[in-house]
Amino acid sequence: MKDTTKTGAGTRQAGSADALGANSEIGRKLKQYYDELVSDEVPDRFAQLLAQLEQVEPGRKKD
Amino acid sequence: MSASEGFRTDLLGAIPSLRAFAVSLTQNADRADDLVQETLVKAWDKQDSFQLGTNLKAWLFTILRNEFYSQMRKRGREIQDSDGIMTARLAIHPSQHGQLDLKDFRAALEQLPEDQREAIILIGASGFSYEEAAEICGCAVGTIKSRVSRARTRLQEILQISGDEDFGPDAISAQVTGSSVR
Numbered sequence: 001m002k003d004t005t006k007t008g009a010g011t012r013q014a015g016s017a018d019a020l021g022a023n024s025e026i027g028r029k030l031k032q033y034y035d036e037l038v039s040d041e042v043p044d045r046f047a048q049l050l051a052q053l054e055q056v057e058p059g060r061k062k063d
Numbered sequence: 064m065s066a067s068e069g070f071r072t073d074l075l076g077a078i079p080s081l082r083a084f085a086v087s088l089t090q091n092a093d094r095a096d097d098l099v100q101e102t103l104v105k106a107w108d109k110q111d112s113f114q115l116g117t118n119l120k121a122w123l124f125t126i127l128r129n130e131f132y133s134q135m136r137k138r139g140r141e142i143q144d145s146d147g148i149m150t151a152r153l154a155i156h157p158s159q160h161g162q163l164d165l166k167d168f169r170a171a172l173e174q175l176p177e178d179q180r181e182a183i184i185l186i187g188a189s190g191f192s193y194e195e196a197a198e199i200c201g202c203a204v205g206t207i208k209s210r211v212s213r214a215r216t217r218l219q220e221i222l223q224i225s226g227d228e229d230f231g232p233d234a235i236s237a238q239v240t241g242s243s244v245r
Contacts, residue, residue, distance in 0.1 A: 020186060020211070020215065026187075029168040034087070036165075037082065037087070039079070040082065042078050045096075046099065046103065049103060050075060050103060051071075054067055054071050
């Protein structure tokens with residue numbers, strides 16, 4: 001336990017961002033998982049909702 | 064008129080990210096879209112409080128996240144808080160050489176406590192800095208760092224345990240895991 005944790009955790013902990021970077025399997029999968037969600041087609045209901053909101057309160061922000 | 068139109072355009076542009084974050088939190092597409100809808104309405108109502116020049120995406124993520132946790136509380140759903148949970152310590156392995164299935168990964172992600180899941184998503188996928196993520200989650204930067212680190216460790220554990228053969232022959236890490244557990 002002593003030696004393995006040292007080499008493993010020690011080197012990786014140096015840069016946490018790097019540990020999730022392109023050369024880590026977890027980092028790559030995480031991006032792949034998320035990118036797939038982001039590229040999902042957005043349903044029309046959201047554009048409609050925003051258009052409605054804008055119509056209901058057109059002068060909310062004072063000019 | 065033009066101000067609110069610009070705001071609307073900005074909100075529209077943020078929807079794909081908001082949906083991705085919402086799905087990551089809720090693990091459910093329908094609930095995620097309801098959450099996004101609620102977020103947009105709230106953001107619209109509060110648009111005067113948004114400070115121009117600051118990060119709109121971070122502001123929206125904060126609203127969405129608050130909405131998510133307040134809905135969970137209303138439902139009486141207990142919020143998982145990993146701070147008190149002891150996570151088994153295994154040696155961290157060098158990056159895997161085998162192929163990891165996205166489906167397995169999604170299942171592993173689902174097993175994480177919410178606070179760890181959101182932290183690793185914000186940092187590792189949504190592109191926020193630790194400072195921004197801390198602001199979104201209303202906690203210290205160090206807390207985000209430790210959640211991300213625990214999430215990563217946990218994912219590695221889960222994926223090794225549940226998907227051993229997907230990684231192919233990996234005698235060394237098997238040995239390491241075996242010896243460190245004992």
